[in-house]
Each structure stands twice: as C-alpha cells, then as structure tokens.
Amino acid sequence: MTVANFSSQISECAPSAQIETPDFSKTGHHLTVTVNRDQIAALTQKFFDEQFFLESLSGVDLIENFQVTYHFNRFKKTERVMVRVQVTKEDPVVPTVSHIFPSANWFEREAAEFYGMKFKDHPNPVRLILPEFSTYHPLVKGYKDEGDSAKEVQDLIELEEAIQKLISPTVGQLQTKDYFVNMGPQHPSTHGLLRLLLHMKGERILGVDPVLGYAHRADEKMAEIGNYLQFWPNTGRIDYLCAMLYNWGWANVVEKSMGIEVPERAQHIRLIVSELNRIASHLLWLGTFLLDLGAFTPFLYTFADREKIVDLLEMASGERITFVYFTFGGVLYDVDEQFVIQTRAFIKEMRDHLKDYHKLLTKNVILLKRTKDVGIISKEVARLYGATGPVARASGVDYDIRKAEPLSIYTQFEFDVPLGENGDCYDRYTVRMEEMEQSLRLVEQALDKLPEGAFQCKPAPKRIKPEAGEYYQAIEGGRGEFGIYLVSDGKDKPYRVKLRTPCFSNLSLLSEVSKGLTMPDMVAILGSLDLVIPDIDR
Amino acid sequence: MGDFTPLFIYGGLVLFVTCVMLVMTGLFAPFRTSEVKFQTYESGVQAETALFQKRFPLKHYLVALLFLVFDIEVVFLYPWAVVAKEIGSFAFFEMAFFMVALLVGFAYVWRKGGLTWD
Amino acid sequence: MDMLLVMLKIGMYAAIVIGFITVNALFLVWMERKVSAKIQLRHGPMEVGWHGTFQTFADAIKLFGKELITPVNIDKVPYLLAPMLAMFPTILIFLVIPIGENLHILDLNVGVLYIFAFSALGVLSIFMAGYGSNNKYSMLGAVRGVAQSLAYEIPLLLSILGVIMICGTLNLKGIVMAQDNVWFVLYQPLAFVIFFISTLAETNRAPFDLPEAESEIIAGFHTEYSGIRFAMFFLSEYTHMFIVSALATILFLGGWNGPFLPEPVWFLLKVYFLIFMMMWIRFTFPRIRIDQLMTLGWKILIPLALVNLLVTGIVLKL
Numbered sequence: 001m002t003v004a005n006f007s008s009q010i011s012e013c014a015p016s017a018q019i020e021t022p023d024f025s026k027t028g029h030h031l032t033v034t035v036n037r038d039q040i041a042a043l044t045q046k047f048f049d050e051q052f053f054l055e056s057l058s059g060v061d062l063i064e065n066f067q068v069t070y071h072f073n074r075f076k077k078t079e080r081v082m083v084r085v086q087v088t089k090e091d092p093v094v095p096t097v098s099h100i101f102p103s104a105n106w107f108e109r110e111a112a113e114f115y116g117m118k119f120k121d122h123p124n125p126v127r128l129i130l131p132e133f134s135t136y137h138p139l140v141k142g143y144k145d146e147g148d149s150a151k152e153v154q155d156l157i158e159l160e161e162a163i164q165k166l167i168s169p170t171v172g173q174l175q176t177k178d179y180f181v182n183m184g185p186q187h188p189s190t191h192g193l194l195r196l197l198l199h200m201k202g203e204r205i206l207g208v209d210p211v212l213g214y215a216h217r218a219d220e221k222m223a224e225i226g227n228y229l230q231f232w233p234n235t236g237r238i239d240y241l242c243a244m245l246y247n248w249g250w251a252n253v254v255e256k257s258m259g260i261e262v263p264e265r266a267q268h269i270r271l272i273v274s275e276l277n278r279i280a281s282h283l284l285w286l287g288t289f290l291l292d293l294g295a296f297t298p299f300l301y302t303f304a305d306r307e308k309i310v311d312l313l314e315m316a317s318g319e320r321i322t323f324v325y326f327t328f329g330g331v332l333y334d335v336d337e338q339f340v341i342q343t344r345a346f347i348k349e350m351r352d353h354l355k356d357y358h359k360l361l362t363k364n365v366i367l368l369k370r371t372k373d374v375g376i377i378s379k380e381v382a383r384l385y386g387a388t389g390p391v392a393r394a395s396g397v398d399y400d401i402r403k404a405e406p407l408s409i410y411t412q413f414e415f416d417v418p419l420g421e422n423g424d425c426y427d428r429y430t431v432r433m434e435e436m437e438q439s440l441r442l443v444e445q446a447l448d449k450l451p452e453g454a455f456q457c458k459p460a461p462k463r464i465k466p467e468a469g470e471y472y473q474a475i476e477g478g479r480g481e482f483g484i485y486l487v488s489d490g491k492d493k494p495y496r497v498k499l500r501t502p503c504f505s506n507l508s509l510l511s512e513v514s515k516g517l518t519m520p521d522m523v524a525i526l527g528s529l530d531l532v533i534p535d536i537d538r
Numbered sequence: 539m540g541d542f543t544p545l546f547i548y549g550g551l552v553l554f555v556t557c558v559m560l561v562m563t564g565l566f567a568p569f570r571t572s573e574v575k576f577q578t579y580e581s582g583v584q585a586e587t588a589l590f591q592k593r594f595p596l597k598h599y600l601v602a603l604l605f606l607v608f609d610i611e612v613v614f615l616y617p618w619a620v621v622a623k624e625i626g627s628f629a630f631f632e633m634a635f636f637m638v639a640l641l642v643g644f645a646y647v648w649r650k651g652g653l654t655w656d
Numbered sequence: 657m658d659m660l661l662v663m664l665k666i667g668m669y670a671a672i673v674i675g676f677i678t679v680n681a682l683f684l685v686w687m688e689r690k691v692s693a694k695i696q697l698r699h700g701p702m703e704v705g706w707h708g709t710f711q712t713f714a715d716a717i718k719l720f721g722k723e724l725i726t727p728v729n730i731d732k733v734p735y736l737l738a739p740m741l742a743m744f745p746t747i748l749i750f751l752v753i754p755i756g757e758n759l760h761i762l763d764l765n766v767g768v769l770y771i772f773a774f775s776a777l778g779v780l781s782i783f784m785a786g787y788g789s790n791n792k793y794s795m796l797g798a799v800r801g802v803a804q805s806l807a808y809e810i811p812l813l814l815s816i817l818g819v820i821m822i823c824g825t826l827n828l829k830g831i832v833m834a835q836d837n838v839w840f841v842l843y844q845p846l847a848f849v850i851f852f853i854s855t856l857a858e859t860n861r862a863p864f865d866l867p868e869a870e871s872e873i874i875a876g877f878h879t880e881y882s883g884i885r886f887a888m889f890f891l892s893e894y895t896h897m898f899i900v901s902a903l904a905t906i907l908f909l910g911g912w913n914g915p916f917l918p919e920p921v922w923f924l925l926k927v928y929f930l931i932f933m934m935m936w937i938r939f940t941f942p943r944i945r946i947d948q949l950m951t952l953g954w955k956i957l958i959p960l961a962l963v964n965l966l967v968t969g970i971v972l973k974l
Contacts, residue, residue, distance in 0.1 A: 181792045186582035189871040195583065203796070203946055292871045294862060294943025300696040366863055366942045519796070520945045523872050544666060544762055545748065551670045552747045556740045556888065559720075563884040566721045576728045578791050579879055601806060608810045608958075612817075615965075616769065619820040622972060630973055634966070641962065653954040654947075 006050070006081075007031060013046045014039040024080075026256055028472040031081045037094050040070070040085050044097040047072045047081070053383045054097070055080070056472070057107035058485055058498035059115040061141045066092050066117055069485065071472055071500075075383070076398050078405035080472065092117040099123075103386035106508045114139040114220075129213040129537055138221055139496075178206060181519075185214045189292045189523045192533030196510075196522075203518045208511040216537040223497035228254055228328075228464035231494070236322040238499060239535040241284055242478035244270075244277035244313070247326035252407065253473035253484045254328055257466035265453040266330035267409040271446045272343065273316055273325060275439040279350070280309040281478035282432050282439075285530045289429070290361070292527035293370050298361065305353055308346055315339050328464060330456030340447055347440050354437060362430070371425035375513045375525035378423060385509035389480025389502050391529055394431045395423030401476040413445045425528040432530075465492050479503055479530055503535040600652050611640055669761050673750050681894040682712040684931065691935045722883035727790070730880070735788030739881065739888035742781035745774035746895040753902050754829050756912050756919035767828035768820070771903060772813060775858065778896060779805040782860075782867055785889070786877035797876025800946055801867035804857055807953035812854040814961035815847040818968035819907050832911030839910040846964045848908045850957050852930075855900035857953065859893065862938035866946055901930035 007019045010033055018034040035043055044054075055071040070083040085094055096119040098105040108119040109128040116137035119125065127134060137143065181198045184190040193214030199207040219238060223231045235250040236243035248270055255262060287302035310320050316335050317325035325332055361367055382392040392399055400417040402410045418434035420427030468490040474483035480502025487496035506529050514522050618633050647653060686701070686709065693700030701708025726735070752767045754760035764770050779802055786798020820826060822843060823834035841848045857864040868876035878889045905911055905926040914922035944952070
C-alpha cells in the first residue's frame with residue numbers, strides 16, 4: 001500500500017483532516033495532513049498500526065498559533081507523512097501520543113519546554129534539556145528574558161513537585177538495598193556531558209533515567225537568528241564526528257527547497273568526503289567502544305587509521321574535525337590529483353587493517369562474552385523509539401536512507417546495507433565493521449568515476465531564500481537518520497529549523513533495554529549506541 | 539617463635555617507612571582547602587552526605603560460607619599433601635572420601651544456583 | 657656486641673628489601689609503559705633519561721609533592737589505614753622469597769603458607785579503602801574486590817597442592833631444589849594455567865581488573881585517594897605482581913635453576929617473563945564482566961583444580 005491511497009484511510013479516522021500531496025522531490029513529504037488536536041491520537045494509532053515510525057516531532061511558533069508537526073515514516077522505503085496540529089496560544093494543550101510511540105515522550109518534553117506547550121496526559125512532564133527549574137521558553141518568537149510571570153511561577157511549583165518525585169527520590173521510597181548512582185556528567189565512559197541516573201540494587205540496574213542538556217547550545221535558536229549561510233558552522237558541530245555528513249544534510253534541504261542543481265563532480269566529491277568521514281567516525285567508535293569494554297590497545301590502532309582520514313579530509317577542506325566544506329550548490333574547494341592518489345592508497349591500507357581488527361577482535365572470547373546477548377533491541381523496540389542507523393540495522397531493520405530515500409549520487413553506485421539479527425551489542429559491532437567496508441567500496445567507486453567539471457554550480461546562488469513552506473530532508477549520518485525540518489517564510493533567515501538527530505532517539509530507548517543488566521553491560525550498551533552528546537542536546 | 543623474630547622487626551620497619559612517606563609528603567605537598575575539593579566524587583554531581591555503607595545483595599553470605607568451607611578443606615589438605623608420599627593408601631582414600639563428600643556439597647550448591655552471581 | 661651486629665644485619669637487609677621493592681616497582685611501571693607502547697605502535701616515555709628510564713623516578717618524586725586530599729564524610733579509620741595496610745603484607749612477603757640458593761632473608765619451613773597468608777591481607781585493604789571512602793564507586797569496587805579474591809583464593813590454593821604432593825615440603829627452597837632436573841610445569845601444566853589465571857585475578861590485573869575498572873566505576877576502590885596514598889596502592893599492586901610471578905617461578909618454573917647464568921639472573925629473568933605475559937594479556941583483552949568472572953572462578957577453575965589434585969594423587973599412589 002502506498003501513501004497515495006493511504007489518504008482515504010486517513011480521512012476515515014480523522015474526518016476533518018485536510019490532506020495535500022506536495023512535490024516530494026522538493027519538500028520531502030509525500031502527504032501533509034492538517035488535523036484538529038482531538039484527532040491526533042487516533043491518527044497516530046492508525047500510523048502505528050500501519051507500521052510507520054515517528055520520525056520527528058517539533059513545535060513551531062506561528063505567531064498567533066502554535067503548531068506541532070509530526071513526521072511519520074516507514075522503514076525500507078521512505079513514505080513520509082507530515083501531520084500538523086495547530087493550537088491557540090491561550091490554550092496550548094495537545095494530547096500526548098507517547099503512549100503509542102514512546103519516542104514521542106522525549107520529543108514532546110522538548111517541544112513543551114521550548115514553546116511552553118502542554119501535552120495532555122504526558123507521563124513525565126519535566127524539563128528534558130533546559131535546566132530543571134527553568135520557566136522560559138526560548139524558541140517562542142520574540143522571546144526576551146523578562147523574569148517569571150505569575151503563571152510561570154505556578155508552573156514552576158508544579159514542576160518542582162514533579163522533579164522531587166522523579167529526580168531525587170526520598171529515602172522512604174528506597175528499599176534498604178537499592179541506591180542511586182550518577183553515571184556522568186563527569187564519567188569516563190559517557191564520552192561527554194551525559195548524565196545517567198542509575199537506580200541500582202547491588203550490581204543490577206533497576207532503572208535508568210538519562211538527564212540531558214549539559215551540552216545544549218540551542219543550535220535551533222541560532223539557526224533562526226542567522227541567515228542560511230550563517231548556519232553552516234553549526235552543522236559541523238552538532239555531530240562533530242561526522243561533520244561532513246551533517247554539512248550534506250543542511251546543503252540537501254536548502255538545495256532541494258530552492259531547486260539548486262549540484263554538478264556531478266561536486267556530488268562525487270561530497271560522497272567521497274562523506275563516506276571517508278563515516279569511516280573515521282566508525283573508527284573512533286570502535287576504539288572508544290573497546291576502551292569502554294576495557295581493551296585499551298584498539299583505541300590507539302583506530303586513532304592511527306583515523307588520523308590518516310583526517311589528513312585526507314584536511315587536504316580537501318583545510319579543516320580536521322568540524323568541517324564547513326560544503327556550500328549551496330557544491331563544495332568550497334576542488335580536490336586535486338594528490339588527494340585521489342592518497343585516498344586510493346588509504347583504501348588499500350584500510351582494508352588490510354580491517355582484516356587485522358577482525359582477527360584481533362571479532363572472535364575474541366571476552367569480547368563475545370561481553371557483547372553477545374547484551375542489550376538486545378528488538379525490531380519492534382527500534383520502531384517504537386525511532387531508532388535509526390547502525391543501531392536499528394543491527395536489530396534487522398532495513399532502513400538506510402542511502403537506499404530508502406537516496407540522494408541521486410548514491411543510486412549510481414553499488415553497496416550493501418549490512419543487517420544484524422539479534423540486535424545485541426555484538427550485532428551493532430559487526431554492522432558497523434561491515435559498514436566501514438561498504439563505505440570503502442563506495443569511495444573506491446566514486447574515485448573511479450570522478451568526473452571532470454565544475455565543483456560548484458554556476459552561477460552560484462546569490463540569495464538563499466527558499467520559498468515559504470515546510471521542508472524535511474534526511475541523510476544517513478554516521479549514527480542514523482539526520483533530518484532537518486525547515487520552515488521557511490520566504491525571507492533570508494530560516495523561520496524554524498528542527499534538527500532531528502539520531503542519538504537523541506537512539507538514547508531514548510536506553511531505559512527500555514538496560515533493565516536488569518549489570519553496570520558493565522550498561523557501559524557496553526552505551527558504547528554500542530555510539531552517542532555523541534552535542535548530537536543529543538544540540 | 540625464634541624463626542619469626544625478624545618478621546616483627548620488619549613489620550615495624552615497614553610501618554616506619556610508610557609513616558616516613560606520609561610525613562615527607564606532608565612536608566613537600568601543598569595544602570589548600572576548598573569546599574568543593576573535599577566533596578565525595580560522584581561524576582560531578584553533589585553526592586549524598588550520609589555515609590554510604592549499605593547492605594549489598596551479592597549473596598555474599600553464601601559465598602563467604604562456601605569460601606570458609608573450602609578454606610577449611612585446604613587447611614586439611616596442606617599437611618596431608620606434604621606427607622602424601624609417605625603415608626599409606628588408607629590416608630589417601632580417607633582424603634579422597636573427604637573430597638568426594640565435599641564435591642557432593644559443591645554440586646548441590648551449584649545445582650541450587652548458589653554460585654550464580656547476582 | 658652480638659645484638660648490635662644482628663641489628664646492623666637486619667637494618668642492611670631492610671634497606672636492601674625496601675630499596676629493591678621501590679626500584680622494582682619503578683622498573684615495572686617503566687616496563688609496562690614500554691611494553692604497552694610497543695604493543696600500541698607508539699614510543700612511550702622518551703624524554704627523561706635513556707628511553708625514558710628515569711621517567712618513573714620523576715613521577716614518583718612528583719607524587720610526593722601532590723596534595724593529600726582527604727574528603728569529608730569519610731569513615732576515618734579504615735580510610736587512613738587502608739593504604740598502609742596495602743603496603744604492609746607485600747613487603748613482608750619479600751622476606752621469604754629465595755632469589756638464589758642462599759639469597760633469602762627468612763627460610764621458613766611453611767614458606768608457601770606464609771606467602772598466601774600475607775597476600776590474602778591485600779583484599780582487606782581494598783575493602784577498607786572502598787568502605788571508608790563513602791563513595792558509591794569505591795564501594796562497588798570494594799565489593800567486587802572481595803568477591804573476586806574470595807573466589808580465586810581457592811583455585812589458587814588448590815592448584816599448587818599437586819606440586820606440594822610431589823615434593824613433599826612447604827619450604828620454598830626445598831620446592832626449588834626438587835626441580836633440579838625437571839620443572840614442575842611439565843608435571844603440572846593444568847595447575848600452572850589455573851595458578852596463572854588465579855593470580856591475574858588476585859592481583860586485579862586485566863582482564864580481571866574489576867575492582868578498579870575505570871570505564872565502569874571511575875577508579876574503583878581508590879577513587880578518593882590522591883598523592884602518596886594512591887602511590888601506596890600503586891606500589892603494592894606492582895609488588896604484588898612481582899610476588900605472584902616469583903611464586904609461579906618457584907613452584908612451576910624451577911626457581912633459580914638454569915644453565916650458565918648466575919642464579920639471581922635466572923630467577924629474575926623468569927619472573928620478568930611472567931610479568932611480561934601479564935602485561936601482554938592486559939593490553940590484548942577487554943575486561944571480563946563480574947558475573948562471568950565469578951562463573952569462571954567457581955564453576956570452571958575450582959572443579960578443574962580438584963580434578964587435577966585427584967589425578968595427581970592417583971598417579972602418585974600408582
């Protein structure tokens with residue numbers, strides 16, 4: 001069943017829904033649906049039954065109204081439906097859908113704190129990213145820090161009670177043998193400012209509550225303040241380990257919305273540097289994952305290899321980590337013959353090294369014992385929580401945006417999407433190892449076919465002003481789907497940019513999979529999820 | 539007791555040396571107070587001030603008992619092992635019987651899940 | 657006069673032992689850095705002295721100059737006593753280790769038991785440190801340390817019974833002399849493997865370094881220790897490594913026996929080879945999980961050690 005004839009079913013369960021079919025290649029939506037708030041739960045249930053997953057949920061401030069935008073998508077082949085719900089600012093209450101899709105839990109908390117909306121019957125309405133006692137709503141248009149109004153003070157009191165219940169459980173609630181341990185923000189294996197509140201009994205974990213926001217930089221607010229060009233540096237700093245891919249994400253959504261044609265050579269270069277960046281990201285993951293498991297040596301091996309990639313990318317872009325190499329309609333600089341030669345040499349070397357890694361690690365008894373059957377994420381859990389990327393593919397979810405919704409360049413090359421079976425830490429390990437090989441294949445093919453020609457479109461787009469409208473484009477980042485939901489009002493600044501980052505969704509399933517495991521398993525799961533903290537907090 | 543006299547002397551010396559180390563570091567090392575520095579480390583979050591000395595459900599009781607049983611066994615086994623060559627078959631079978639009896643107990647605990655760590 | 661001579665002698669030996677322990681620990685730290693560097697394709701310390709030989713001396717001096725941070729809310733007595741107690745047994749064990757036929761300080765007829773009695777004290781210091789620190793990670797580390805050393809004490813003790821049955825003595829010199837012709841590792845290969853694995857666990861070396869697993873519980877039982885107190889744990893850990901390797905050498909590898917070279921050289925060569933093995937293992941394997949560690953100890957090593965003992969007994973009887 002395709003999305004096109006899905007619209008009749010939508011009208012059945014939401015009679016007053018207004019359904020449109022926009023141009024997919026431009027907006028990234030197959031269908032857009034506008035419904036009343038009292039129909040959203042029924043509609044979401046419909047999507048749930050039809051095997052959709054909740055890709056993203058974002059709030060938008062439309063000056064007179066608030067809008068909540070839901071993006072539903074399907075694994076395997078992209079069929080994206082956008083659902084809008086508008087509520088007035090006087091009564092900004094939307095029914096929660098978190099009982100249907102648990103992934104909505106965090107999305108709704110985020111929207112609630114940034115806009116001051118309320119999600120009715122939300123199970124855990126406390127601050128997610130902003131400080132626990134904050135009452136301000138920074139993404140509201142015209143937001144100024146003016147202190148607390150009376151209503152907000154009332155909110156604050158309610159909030160405080162909720163937090164008291166959740167964050168600092170009183171002694172009376174604890175049995176004599178349980179206790180709480182903070183893992184992070186300053187902990188060696190969270191790799192950044194992530195805090196996990198572990199409820200433990202001996203070495204067993206009874207519950208996990210991630211506390212986010214330590215690395216929150218308000219990238220979404222910064223996008224609204226600057227113009228389209230000024231957002232480039234931020235794209236390289238969200239997931240700083242695959243900055244090239246995130247560059248591509250931003251380039252993609254703006255180029256598609258404006259219809260900018262990218263020359264063939266530029267597309268090839270983009271693919272080469274992005275896939276190299278993906279390998280670098282996976283190498284860093286491999287090193288740190290094994291460091292978490294207690295093996296120190298692979299860390300230095302993988303860093304030596306990563307260093308070579310970083311050198312290559314430096315040759316192309318002049319930068320080493322937080323790249324701003326892409327530009328609308330191409331890339332900033334051309335690559336030379338030397339880059340091609342050295343990349344070829346690297347591919348050869350890397351293949352040998354990957355064999356070494358397999359010899360050293362893949363059959364290692366202790367590694368197998370630590371990762372097999374640990375942290376099993378089922379296919380269903382992956383869908384419920386909107387997990388994407390290697391985490392979902394290890395569970396057997398065949399969802400790689402390079403195949404499901406490919407940029408034109410990816411369709412020219414051959415590569416496989418490695419899938420796992422059990423969804424345990426070991427599968428996540430093997431999937432990523434295999435992905436590195438596939439990326440090498442892609443780079444090799446792209447180098448072979450690298451055409452001559454322009455590396456930027458001519459003439460370069462002078463004024464970046466997408467037409468008013470809503471756009472959603474996704475690319476396959478190193479950790480999963482990086483989607484950008486762009487609302488444009490036709491001016492030179494983005495009206496609203498929602499960054500749908502993979503780590504945010506991937507982390508949200510942590511409490512689901514870690515119950516009953518031991519603390520070392522927790523570390524293994526965290527490592528295998530491959531989190532980048534600014535990617536969670538933005 | 540004569541055999542062990544040097545032991546006590548060395549014991550005293552070791553204590554002396556460790557104390558000297560502590561005194562030396564007291565002389566050389568800086569000491570600056572600050573409230574935050576002396577807090578208990580808990581990943582950068584304010585930890586509870588009460589003493590954290592709780593009961594841990596590690597089946598420690600059972601493990602400790604088992605350890606004691608085996609340790610006693612070892613106490614018997616060591617003198618036996620020293621003279622194992624000289625003494626006759628009776629002592630050997632005696633010890634074999636003792637060990638089999640112990641192994642039955644061990645197998646029972648194993649079966650009951652007492653060795654599963656939680 | 658006699659009394660004075662004895663005192664002088666003891667003082668001299670004490671200086672030698674403490675000097676050796678210090679130099680040995682410093683050398684082991686340097687060796688570990690160099691071995692890990694070679695395994696990890698890097699150089700390791702290169703600046704202080706030839707190939708960084710004096711780097712660890714510099715580090716030791718630095719540790720003397722570090723502030724002793726004593727957190728508030730601790731349980732004072734166990735917290736302060738723990739590092740001293742960690743040092744105490746390891747140094748005393750040195751007294752009975754025969755480096756050559758006549759190179760030892762104490763010659764006890766129960767040398768093996770003496771060593772085990774004192775090395776078992778090590779876990780006490782771990783538990784006191786973890787219990788006294790009022791830190792959750794320390795407590796977890798301490799509990800792990802106790803469980804682990806309880807579980808591995810038994811296979812350790814059981815595995816060497818075969819050796820004792822063969823040579824019929826608990827005297828370390830006697831055991832070495834019984835290996836003039838054939839090393840016991842050839843008679844008791846299984847026992848050697850069990851012994852080696854158990855010593856890895858007893859000394860908290862990777863892959864069994866759970867009490868101080870840094871990616872899980874920060875630094876485990878010594879999270880709250882700094883400066884020289886931390887150095888004491890460090891020193892005792894490295895001395896412990898030397899001791900268990902020396903014991904393995906005495907029990908299984910023929911002690912100081914060997915052709916051409918002088919006795920102490922052979923002894924130290926064997927010991928450092930075993931230590932090298934430990935380092936090699938540390939930088940090759942990931943860390944094992946606590947329940948798997950207990951399973952390995954209780955369900956695999958102990959039955960194996962008992963079987964080994966039984967087989968040895970039967971063979972000796974026949």
